[in-house]
Amino acid sequence: MKPSKIYYEPDVLTYQLGRELQEKYKDLPWVPIESHNNIQELRTKENKEFKELKTLLILGTRKTHKYSPNFKVSDYLVPFTSSGCTAMCLYCYLVCNYNKCSYLRVFVNREEMMNKLIRFSEKSEKENVFEIGSNSDLLLENTVTGNLPWILEEFLKAKKGKLTFPTKFSMVEPMLNINHQGRIIFRMSVNPPFIINNVEIGTASLANRIEALNKVAEADYPVGILIAPVIFTEGWKALYTELLDILAEKLSPRVKKTMFIEIIFMTYSFIHRSINNEAFPEALELYDKELMKGRGMGKYCYRPELREEGERFLLEEIDKRFGKDKILYFS
Numbered sequence: 001m002k003p004s005k006i007y008y009e010p011d012v013l014t015y016q017l018g019r020e021l022q023e024k025y026k027d028l029p030w031v032p033i034e035s036h037n038n039i040q041e042l043r044t045k046e047n048k049e050f051k052e053l054k055t056l057l058i059l060g061t062r063k064t065h066k067y068s069p070n071f072k073v074s075d076y077l078v079p080f081t082s083s084g085c086t087a088m089c090l091y092c093y094l095v096c097n098y099n100k101c102s103y104l105r106v107f108v109n110r111e112e113m114m115n116k117l118i119r120f121s122e123k124s125e126k127e128n129v130f131e132i133g134s135n136s137d138l139l140l141e142n143t144v145t146g147n148l149p150w151i152l153e154e155f156l157k158a159k160k161g162k163l164t165f166p167t168k169f170s171m172v173e174p175m176l177n178i179n180h181q182g183r184i185i186f187r188m189s190v191n192p193p194f195i196i197n198n199v200e201i202g203t204a205s206l207a208n209r210i211e212a213l214n215k216v217a218e219a220d221y222p223v224g225i226l227i228a229p230v231i232f233t234e235g236w237k238a239l240y241t242e243l244l245d246i247l248a249e250k251l252s253p254r255v256k257k258t259m260f261i262e263i264i265f266m267t268y269s270f271i272h273r274s275i276n277n278e279a280f281p282e283a284l285e286l287y288d289k290e291l292m293k294g295r296g297m298g299k300y301c302y303r304p305e306l307r308e309e310g311e312r313f314l315l316e317e318i319d320k321r322f323g324k325d326k327i328l329y330f331s
């Protein structure tokens, strides 16, 4: 999707990617800013302007490069070439960090980030897996920057280490011909069609995600699916049964044989509620006071009894179709 306007730190034009984007989007308005973290005229917009904010593209350089230890598929979460996204999932956790400014920001100092990551990876004693998609969606970002093949190919020059990222999009073609050496773990996020259509606004359909996942597995990448986030909306058992039936029917034998499954229950927040109620007044209400409890800092999660019921249900239904050993964790 073409952005409507670009806000940029002038320094980005000293980077190759910054100059390429300047050429690519030369017909758009470009507004200089001091820092991508504090764009006063955008911070003061109303919540109801969230959709328009999501059409903007912000260009800057990433100054902090702190890796956080992680204990799921990856060993470290690595902030990388972008944050935010043009889609508008009503639960997007980036809204907790960036509020209505969770638009797509691209950081053009990719060489610096890559060099640091490779040094870190090669220096480590063990073979680490680095999660580079926890702050954005790399397939979506790639439609703007073309970064994805560059990232994979550059990282694969490191003597050691693996990358992983999840996505809700389907534009996988740029990664299909890369000699990935089994060192890139691709994870597709899935949800029932009703939830994708009503909650994951602006993302790919389930059918397109499945087709993309099949292609990536066919190119011999290690793959996983994330059933995430599980949302206990009305009729959830029927919705998730439908999802698992579709997956059982449409995933290729290769995906079914090799995949792992992560399951994450939705968390929600006061900030989501206020933005969604004003920007998407017609949308499905995700907050349910009967089913949720506060967990501090204005966040909500599902009550333990409901979560346990959800875990039992999904475990049983996944076991019937794929075998419960496929499940890596519930979170």
Ligand code: SF4
Binding pocket: 084, 085, 086, 087, 088, 089, 091, 092, 093, 094, 135, 136, 137, 168, 203
């Ligand atoms: Fe947020 Fe991911 Fe949805 Fe984009 S695709 S809005 S990053 S949850």
